[in-house]
Amino acid sequence: MKKSAVTLLLPALLAVLVWMPLLFLAGGSFMGVVELTENLAPILTDSSGYASWRLLPQFPTLRPYIELLLDSPQFFVMFWNSVKLTLCILAGQFLVAVPAAWGFAQYRFPFKNFLFTLYVVLMLMPFQVMMVSSYLVLDRFSLLDTHAAIILPAVFSTFPVFIMHRFFCSIPNAVIESAALDGANKLQIFLYMGVPLGAPGILSALVLGFLEYWSLIEQPLTFLRNKTLWPLSLYLPNITADKAGLALAASVVMLIPAILVFLYGQSYLEQGIIAASVKE
Structure with a gap:
């Protein structure tokens, strides 16, 4: 005892x-x-x-919250910027990363192992390593100082592919073969077998993505010069004696969505962490 x-x-x-x-x-x-x-x-x-x-x-x-929610229009602009950026990134990752992870897990094609290793290498590179090249590419396409400069690079992130790939690999081949014998084509197998059975991995990647992109700092500071496009993670009033309460209230409000998403997806998050730690 x-x-x-x-x-x-x-x-x-x-x-x-x-x-x-x-x-x-x-x-x-x-x-x-x-x-x-x-x-x-x-x-x-x-x-x-x-x-x-x-x-x-x-x-x-409640004065700090009243001042924040009623007398700080800049806060709401940045809040909705964060909502727009996060939802667009997660929706894009769902459309791009899920088929990519399914392809790596279920199909054989030339240079498959090399390409997946390249995915892992790109995943390990921090933003600082890719910052200059990303800036030049975005400038070339005239995307700087737009939300697309934040959304597009994140949509093609390799990390969700890595997470989802683990779960798709765990689907028994017998299940896939049974669906094929019943007349299902490859698209039907993916939509009606792969996505439902891989749902824990998909949700795990989305939860991890939300926790990351809701608090972006370096990318907006690098690619966005117009402060009206900044996300909520960059909202911080001048912390003086009379504004300290406002800063603390803003931090609490920003934490609430992240805490709610974390509590909802905690079990999926744990599965994703376990999957990411397992060696090939």
Whole structure:
């Protein structure tokens, strides 16, 4: 019994440490200007001493959220930019990555292993490595300073193909052969057998994609000069003593969609992580 309690205690402590910054963030978003100024004076002003923080506000107020949701039109513009970018990227990845992953998993063609290895190599390259070449290509096609400059490169990302490929490979050949013997053509097998049976992998890739593209920073800063096109991840008002609450409230609102998607797709996300860690 004691051993079981100790086994549960360590994960509980780690969970508290992980969630503590979010709890501080949520609590701070309900603090008033006076309380935030008092707590953060050594950081936001030239006063000496150390900053302090409370888990719960002494005098809770909704003023930061009212100011954010009613008096900050720029916030809503950037929020809908994030929605547009994320949904378009995920829809494009569904149309491109699902057939690509199915092809790599179920068909034999020349240089298949080489091409898939190339996919993996491209997946391992960070954005900084591809930034200059991507910038030149987008400039050549006059796509800079448009949302297409963010959407198109992400649509053809190799990571969702890598994730979905694992799940499509796990479909028994006997199932595919049975469908073919019953008269189903290749397109029907893909639509009515491959997609439903590979749904966990598809959803896993989409959840991972949402968590990544909802918080894009480097790509918008590189390819978008017009700030009206910026996503919500770049929204951060000047953090002064009177705007600290607004910044904290904006961070909480931005976290809500990511948390909801994570909670909904947690099981699929775990399956995707497991699939990505398995060697060929």
